[in-house]
Amino acid sequence: MSISTLIWILLGLSSLAYYLGLKRALAISGGQVRHLHSLPSYYGYYTALWCGLPALAFLILWTLLEERIIILAVGASLPEELQNLPSERLELVFNQVRTALSSANASEDPVICAAADRYRALQAISNRCLAVVALMAAGLGAMWARRRIRPDLPARNLVEKTLETLLAASSALAILTTVGILLSVLFESIRFFELVPATEFLFGLNWSPQLAIRPDQVGASGAFGFIPLLVGTLLTSAVAMAVAAPIGLLSAIYLAEFAHPQVRAVAKPLLEILAGVPTVVYGFFAALVVAPFLRQAGEVLGLTIASESALGAGLVMGIMIVPFVSSISEDVIHAVPQSLRDGAYALGATRAEAITQVVIPAALPGIVGGMLLAISRAIGETMIVVMAAGLTAKLTINPLDSVTTITVQIVTLLIGDQEFDSPKTLAAFALGLVLFVLTLGLNVIALYVVRKYRESYE
């Protein structure tokens, strides 16, 4: 029986259990629902939960462990000489067995074939056991719950408690994933720092992670100073903010203070679409439209602008993050109490004076928060810079030159066939960690600033 059929059957059983519980509750109440602690339907849910949840938990646990146990059993049945192989080689054998499972890749080797057959047989048995045990758990759970139904059983509280636990478990899952990502990046980074000293990485001015193919080649170890990448990242982000901050803020002021409500209702979502355009598309735009345009403009002005430049990438990235600035700024400007505007108008302030001297200062912390979020977005942006900023690490603050960024380097480091534990590959994780810390820090500050602002107006 496949897992999905089993789940469907469990669902069916649970609904059955709901009716059993409901009927039981009605029966013991003797038609007087008031005598029950909870509404009858809660007794139904209570029974259904007892029917479904233990069986489901069992099912999940079983599927997680099944593969490992079967492999152990298959391993025990392998011939002696294979069993004594070192564990990595043994793992290879198991991989062969796994591929041989699908009939299309049937193996030549009779040993592997036999192992695959055994695997299949064990899996069939396991499946059958799982079905029987899960269904039994469901039945027993339902029956047990049904027998426990008494008028004074606090079914509503129990059901609510269970649901609350489920909700908490979902959010815990999301948080744990973040922690897991951080930890995996952290561990790989630690391995990197065992190969390359952290001081060289953090303060080195030279980045060329090209490793030698042969050990005797010159420059075998590469250089892993990440300062040029940091400078490149900050440069493109600065260009982006130079575009996004004024455009975003001014459009926010227009939308919040001047635009007719109907204009606003249309313009705001339109602006927010900018944030929804896939960044690859912005990348095309940067590489195919903006970069050539900049180069030509540069020729007219007598400037040499590289075909891949921080300026081009930054400009397009700026357009991309305009909605981050404008949307949040618009919200906070809108949230400035009308009483402050009235206060300014009542003193004879013009609209411009009220906006620039009262509304904007009052909204400033929120606006700053929005800007910080936009910056962290720009720092983490990958596709546009990959396509438009360049690949070679140069330590420069000239926006007309090509630069490379942390994200670009992570991409290039992980492309191609590399040994997984070479410093070159591990460097990607160290860069990822730096990026994570950088954007996390900015986000925390931004959230703090925004919350502070919220507090000051109720």
Next chain:
Amino acid sequence: MPNPPSTPAELSLPATQAVLESAARDRLDQLPAAIGDYTVPEPRLTCRGVNVFYGEKQAIFNVNLDIGQREVIALIGPSGCGKSTFLRCLNRMNDTIEGCRVEGEIKLDGVDIYHDGLDPVILRARVGMVFQKPNPFPKSIYDNVAYGPRIHGLARNRTELDEIVEDSLRKAGLWEEVKDRLDQPGTGLSGGQQQRLCIARAIAVNPEVLLMDEPCSALDPIATATIEQLIDELRTQYSIVIVTHNMQQAARVSQRTAYFHLGRLIEIGPTAKIFTNPRHPLTEDYITGRFG
């Protein structure tokens, strides 16, 4: 200006539902102009036939009222009767409300304030306003008071500005409390101090008329007493229109009192007379506390 006949639908405000039964006998729509003399010898502001509409809904009906030099006039009446709406007409703050329309004639020193050529910005410098809830700007105490003089260019240099700020804070009775912390944010003051700061801010531009919409409703009795005393002192220089729900306050600070009911001016006269000898039954009901 002819009054549109009032229909039951127009009067069916939840807040005034209870009033309706007793109001029915008075046949509001057939009322003549307000009881009492609404004119004064040397008026600063004259309002004639003022109607105010929020969209289709009329909130003020044909109000005639004069506001004299150096007097305090109190506007009283049940909630929703249009006191704030009328007050806001006097410095055109209603302009900022979408769909609000004002008809009739309001003159400040003989000049129609709704005349096309008149800039509301200049009008509001001459007719200041203090709001129900203190609304200091998120700036320092000094900058709060200096805001008006700055935008109107009233001070030629820093010393003059300092003088204006100190003078306004003194008049508002706040100087002693804040003189050592002028650079701290105005939002950090107590509610009563904030309201006095807002009064100081309003008088710093040296207006001729001061409009106050329930300036003490958020304050404790002591802060209220301070502000009432302040109003009494300010009367020597300004005309003050104050909206209040507090009968004793109206009796204490004002020389004339106007009673509003469902958008109409019902009775107007010297405060002492209104409170001791009201002529209209609605006024009597209100000030004796039978509703409101």
